[in-house]
Amino acid sequence: MTVINDTIRIQLAHRTIREFTEEPVPKEIFDTLIHVAQRTATSNGMQTYSIIRVTDPEKKKAISEVGRQEYIARAPELLIFVVDQYRNAKITEEKGVDTIYSKDMDKFFQGFTDSALAAQNMVVAIESLGLGANYLGSILNDAERIIEILDLPQLTFPVVGVSFGYPNQEPQLKPRMDMSMRVFENTYQTHDSYVEELKEYDEEMQTYYDLRNANRRVDSFTDQVAAKMASAIDKRHLLANVIRKQGFKLMLEEE
CATH class of the missing domain: 3.40.109.10 (NADH Oxidase)
Incomplete structure (x- = not known):
């Protein structure tokens, strides 16, 4: 509850x-x-x-x-x-x-x-x-x-x-990553494949419309991460x- x-x-x-x-x-x-x-x-x-x-x-x-x-x-x-x-x-x-x-x-x-x-x-x-x-x-x-x-x-x-x-x-209320990926007990936890772990979240993100982009659905979260981490302002x-x-x-x- x-x-x-x-x-x-x-x-x-x-x-x-x-x-x-x-x-x-x-x-x-x-x-x-x-x-x-x-x-x-x-x-x-x-x-x-x-x-x-x-x-x-x-x-x-x-x-x-x-x-x-x-x-x-x-x-x-x-x-x-x-x-x-x-x-x-x-x-x-x-x-x-x-x-x-x-x-x-x-x-x-x-x-x-x-x-x-x-x-x-x-x-x-x-x-x-x-x-x-x-x-x-x-x-x-x-x-x-x-x-x-x-x-x-x-x-x-x-x-x-x-x-x-x-x-x-x-x-819209923007989807967020499940907190099981961000809350750990006593020590930091890693995953063999973050893309696989975040597959469902990627799918959920693609149902979200950002008003800044003329109501166009956004890219998956992992695609956004890869694009932003590969570039710099x-x-x-x-x-x-x-x-x-x-x-x-x-x-x-x-x-």
Whole structure:
């Protein structure tokens, strides 16, 4: 017997919404969502992320061009969650303490995790209020351009965008891989043939219609994986270089 309540019911019904009505998000709802982000768990209580609310139409358009998704520019609300070690580094500096460790990968990933948790927490709240949302990993297509658009200082880095508003579409619930392939006990489990193990899921995926592709059925999951793993978006596989340019120290053994 499955345990369910209103929150879980909303989470199980999650769908990506890319098109919204022109109805604005009321201020009281927006303020509540920011409060939800504020109360999200944060590593060591350091609160090492910030949120940029993008309201300038030109900036929205520029971000949509980075993401190669023109609908981003039409979103009623657009938030960019960023790693933010700048603030705590400045606090440390003002306290007269060496800031060398504010630049290490541990601090970077603390901020990255904080950002992702806050975004996820906010989206659950968004959907609970009858709105829809879209995670925008596409902002990393050109992280340097996003940094430029948002005027991000050193020791910050864009993680994910979230666009949201009142839904203007009803997409299908996208099939997901069975969790027996992703939940293991005590040790990682491997399979001799993942294509064979995922045969039924492949067939199920081919019944799904993605509204981005004129209601065309999608390829099988394993075909999608093979295609995406065999290619790279020009700047995304070089993200470590951008992280370094933002002042973080990768501290690799060979460096």
